[in-house]
Amino acid sequence: MSDFEKLSELLKPYAERLNTKIWICEKIGRRLSCIARAGEESYCESYIAYEDDKYAVFCEREITDDEKDLIMQALSDVVRFRKLSSDS
Template identity: 85%
Template structure:
């Protein structure tokens, strides 16, 4: 299983709970590299749910402030998973 698939599995429960497609992208210079995605595709406009200097998270619908906490928790889980996989 690739790292992309493993990270997408980490993201899957959050996508199901939020009932939307979620993409987590890592910023590399001026480019974005998708490192995980999960959820049902609805082929509609995507929205930036969260962005910092290193990551951007997109959803297929706008999210509430309460839901943003779930997005941040998902990002935290992905970061922890990546640290564990690089340290082993």
């Protein structure tokens, strides 16, 4: 199983709780590289749920302030998993 698949599996519970598709992208220069995604595709507009210097998180609906905490937890889990994978 690739890292993309493992990270996407890690995101599934968050996508189910938020009832939306979630993408986590890493910023590489001016480009975005999708490192994980989970949830049902609804083919609607995507929204930036969170963005910093290194990552952007997209959802298929607008996220409330309460739900933003869950998005931050998902990103934290993905970043932690990637760090553990690269260290081993």
